[in-house]
Amino acid sequence: MQRLFSPWRSKYIEKFFHSEDEEGKCVLCEAFQANNDDEHFIIMRGKLCFVIMNLFPYNSGHLMIVPYRHIPNLTELTDDESLEIMALLKKMTVALQRVSHPDGFNIGSNIGRTAGAGIDQHVHFHIVPRWNGDTNFMPTLADTKMISEDMKETLVKLRRAL
Numbered sequence: 001m002q003r004l005f006s007p008w009r010s011k012y013i014e015k016f017f018h019s020e021d022e023e024g025k026c027v028l029c030e031a032f033q034a035n036n037d038d039e040h041f042i043i044m045r046g047k048l049c050f051v052i053m054n055l056f057p058y059n060s061g062h063l064m065i066v067p068y069r070h071i072p073n074l075t076e077l078t079d080d081e082s083l084e085i086m087a088l089l090k091k092m093t094v095a096l097q098r099v100s101h102p103d104g105f106n107i108g109s110n111i112g113r114t115a116g117a118g119i120d121q122h123v124h125f126h127i128v129p130r131w132n133g134d135t136n137f138m139p140t141l142a143d144t145k146m147i148s149e150d151m152k153e154t155l156v157k158l159r160r161a162l
Ligand SMILES: [Zn+2]
Pocket: 026, 027, 028, 029, 030, 069, 070, 071, 121, 122
């Protein structure tokens, strides 16, 4: 049996978000409340949810779809929120396809610390573009905090592709 690959369960993502938690802050709430979308790598805002780039990407173009409401569980999402999350996952898949032509995608969520959630108080959904053979370089990529020109460029390109 092949192991299920969950690229968003990176040790580095975990460490970062846990340290934020200890200060009692929610990085996702802070990001959209700051009203500086460029600085916080927010690609777009929907009615009930927003799309943000992962600052510790497992792969170039690693995004997260997040409801504005600070709720921990999937089951607490309203029908409208659930619909918008799925619609945004589809929309971002198309945008990523246009910008960087991935061979596939990992889409998923970790619910609860036990399942590997870094921010376990604010439910969010990852979308990670995948290219053939990318597992070869990804571990080194995940080792570096990638707030770089490269990410800003991706942000601009994705917005244009929407
Ligand atoms: Zn929050």
